[in-house]
Amino acid sequence: MALEFAQRIGRIPAYPVASGYDLGADIAMLASNESCFAPLPEVVEAAAAVLGGANRYPDPSYSPLRRALSARYGIPADRIALGNGSCDVLLAAGEALLEPGAEVVYSWPAFSVYPHLAAASGARAIEVPLDSEDRHDLDAMLAEITVATRLVLVCNPNNPTSTALALEPIEAFLDQIPRHVCVILDEAYCEFALCLGDTYASVELLRRYPNLVLLRTFSKVYGLAGLRVGYGLCGSEDFRTAVDQVRQPFYLNAAAQAAAVEALAHQDEVDRRVERTLAARIELEQGVRELGLWVAECDANFIWLRLAEDAEEPTLIGGLRERGVLVRAGTSLGRPGAMRVTVGTGPENARFLAAIGELV
Numbered sequence: 486m487a488l489e490f491a492q493r494i495g496r497i498p499a500y501p502v503a504s505g506y507d508l509g510a511d512i513a514m515l516a517s518n519e520s521c522f523a524p525l526p527e528v529v530e531a532a533a534a535v536l537g538g539a540n541r542y543p544d545p546s547y548s549p550l551r552r553a554l555s556a557r558y559g560i561p562a563d564r565i566a567l568g569n570g571s572c573d574v575l576l577a578a579g580e581a582l583l584e585p586g587a588e589v590v591y592s593w594p595a596f597s598v599y600p601h602l603a604a605a606s607g608a609r610a611i612e613v614p615l616d617s618e619d620r621h622d623l624d625a626m627l628a629e630i631t632v633a634t635r636l637v638l639v640c641n642p643n644n645p646t647s648t649a650l651a652l653e654p655i656e657a658f659l660d661q662i663p664r665h666v667c668v669i670l671d672e673a674y675c676e677f678a679l680c681l682g683d684t685y686a687s688v689e690l691l692r693r694y695p696n697l698v699l700l701r702t703f704s705k706v707y708g709l710a711g712l713r714v715g716y717g718l719c720g721s722e723d724f725r726t727a728v729d730q731v732r733q734p735f736y737l738n739a740a741a742q743a744a745a746v747e748a749l750a751h752q753d754e755v756d757r758r759v760e761r762t763l764a765a766r767i768e769l770e771q772g773v774r775e776l777g778l779w780v781a782e783c784d785a786n787f788i789w790l791r792l793a794e795d796a797e798e799p800t801l802i803g804g805l806r807e808r809g810v811l812v813r814a815g816t817s818l819g820r821p822g823a824m825r826v827t828v829g830t831g832p833e834n835a836r837f838l839a840a841i842g843e844l845v
């Protein structure tokens with residue numbers, strides 16, 4: 486007899502997981518917006534150094550990492566939520582804030598995990614289409630705020646479209662949101678976004694909006710996707726307390742904590758990597774535009790392009806794969822006829838451009 490699961494299991498959409506991790510080294514992995522740079526040797530050493538003590542549970546106060554983030558951003562340590570990747574904080578936010586009868590508002594397409602929040606909690610998902618340039622339409626989102634709204638997600642820069650909004654319209658948007666509604670500004674890629682100024686600019690908003698959470702991660706710019714560390718800088722302590730309440734106490738392993746603390750100590754190298762990534766992204770965008778394809782106004786470490794109307798997405802994605810290049814098909818991200826390509830190393834980007842040049 487088959488197992489009987491909770492009803493919500495039937496509702497939760499499958500996350501479009503990336504494939505190719507078993508294909509060997511000669512593959513350009515441009516499908517998951519990871520950093521193409523390996524963690525710095527000092528970061529690897531810091532993670533390795535704590536493994537000898539792995540008979541003990543990790544420090545559940547996460548104090549060194551909280552302190553380091555607090556010192557960096559000037560936010561009290563008790564207003565910093567941590568998680569096993571920022572996904573963990575996101576899912577915990579859904580659990581803590583949503584329930585049947587509540588609503589969560591977000592743009593679509595955006596990060597593939599957002600639909601999970603409503604499906605898992607029984608809340609209603611209000612998906613607001615992006616504008617014609619594939620950017621968030623904040624006015625249209627505002628029009629969807631009701632008495633039932635508990636959570637609003639703004640992905641900036643947006644995954645999968647790489648488009649970003651400046652802080653002024655976001656501030657005007659926040660002014661219109663009731664203070665009991667939590668707004669998560671998902672800034673997984675903020676370090677790459679030139680339109681945001683610097684990574685401290687949005688932190689200033691936390692002084693004015695206690696209902697705001699800036700969700701960030703060590704998976705992208707710090708190159709630690711495999712260790713899973715994310716964090717939320719919160720406008721008030723309540724959010725951090727609630728997301729801690731719904732999770733197991735040891736969500737961040739000892740190696741991940743140590744690596745993240747060390748990674749924060751090498752900001753100059755991180756900044757250099759950002760510069761190299763942005764220079765490579767501009768070349769990638771130009772290469773794709775020269776093929777006559779539309780590319781979004783990108784502001785992250787990946788590009789978003791639309792395929793020609795007569796192009797067959799599966800054939801194109803398959804053709805790239807045959808040539809050793811893995812990218813994300815728009816269909817799996819909520820927009821058929823498009824494609825998301827992560828900025829890789831110079832040779833990887835060249836390989837992608839050569840391959841797509843042969844195919845379109």
Ligand SMILES: Cc1ncc(COP(=O)(O)O)c(C=O)c1O
Nearest residue numbers: 570571572596644673702704715
């Ligand atoms: C917009 C956005 N938010 C959050 C995440 C989650 O990242 P992680 O759980 O690795 O911190 C991702 C990952 O791709 C993302 O694109």
